[in-house]
Amino acid sequence: MNTTPLRVLIHGASGRMGQALMRLAAESPANWQVVAAVTRRAPAQRVVDGVPHFAAAELAGVPDFDAAIDFSLPEGFDPVLALCVARARPLVSGTTGLSPEQRGKLDAAAATIPLLWASNFSVGVAVLNELVERAARALPGWDCDIVESHHVHKKDAPSGTALTLGESAQQGGAQPRYASLRAGDIVGEHLVQFAGQGERIELVHRATNRDIFARGALQAASGLAGRAPGAYTMRGLLFGDA
Numbered sequence: 001m002n003t004t005p006l007r008v009l010i011h012g013a014s015g016r017m018g019q020a021l022m023r024l025a026a027e028s029p030a031n032w033q034v035v036a037a038v039t040r041r042a043p044a045q046r047v048v049d050g051v052p053h054f055a056a057a058e059l060a061g062v063p064d065f066d067a068a069i070d071f072s073l074p075e076g077f078d079p080v081l082a083l084c085v086a087r088a089r090p091l092v093s094g095t096t097g098l099s100p101e102q103r104g105k106l107d108a109a110a111a112t113i114p115l116l117w118a119s120n121f122s123v124g125v126a127v128l129n130e131l132v133e134r135a136a137r138a139l140p141g142w143d144c145d146i147v148e149s150h151h152v153h154k155k156d157a158p159s160g161t162a163l164t165l166g167e168s169a170q171q172g173g174a175q176p177r178y179a180s181l182r183a184g185d186i187v188g189e190h191l192v193q194f195a196g197q198g199e200r201i202e203l204v205h206r207a208t209n210r211d212i213f214a215r216g217a218l219q220a221a222s223g224l225a226g227r228a229p230g231a232y233t234m235r236g237l238l239f240g241d242a
């Protein structure tokens, strides 16, 4: 068992996700030690609660780390990927909106470092994907419908998570259909329904707090430590077929 905490670099540390990562890491000092917090602009304070802070322009000078966790914006992604490749360190990234060129760089980097990019870091959703594929495989001919609900500010529909669940259903042989609801302040709900003759199965995931994404990313960073280079998935790390 690893007795020393994983030294992590948090890229995008001042953002909503970055702050959740910093707080959750600080709550588990035996598991994670943030050795560098990186933000777009020069930090007001160099050291906050014992954590050294850096501006994005100072990335090359950050201390050694065991894994980087990136929840920033597409314009910040290339430098942190390049840093991880140069230092031969794993990268966990949840940054969305990457261009096809950036996805290409991500794929290429997986030849030299362990990498995990995911549109959803919830451990529960990773398990739901596994269950959906298994259910679809066991229920040939059943109708499969995916209903996702989110807050009124979410613009894209169906959600990226719903589409990933649909891919899992297709892997199991189902032909999923989608429906989207936008209402109130719902953080995120995904219902996958399998309907047969006279019976119905409903598999539901409800997110009530954005911390689930930060917690999953920290677990992913620990899961990548010591792994061979490659592109990993949350589902793969959880179910041992990474």
Ligand code: NAD
Residues within 6 Å of the ligand: 011, 012, 013, 014, 015, 016, 017, 018, 038, 039, 040, 041, 056, 071, 072, 073, 074, 075, 076, 077, 093, 094, 095, 096, 097, 118, 119, 120, 121, 122, 213
């Ligand atoms: P935010 O706007 O609150 O924070 C963005 C952070 O990125 C800030 O710390 C900012 O300083 C930093 N940043 C911006 N440009 C940068 C640059 N060029 N170099 C370095 N750092 C830079 O955003 P957020 O809500 O925390 O989300 C961050 C990203 O994570 C978004 O892409 C969002 O879609 C994604 N996200 C993913 C998941 C998931 O599970 N995969 C969950 C939530 C959010």
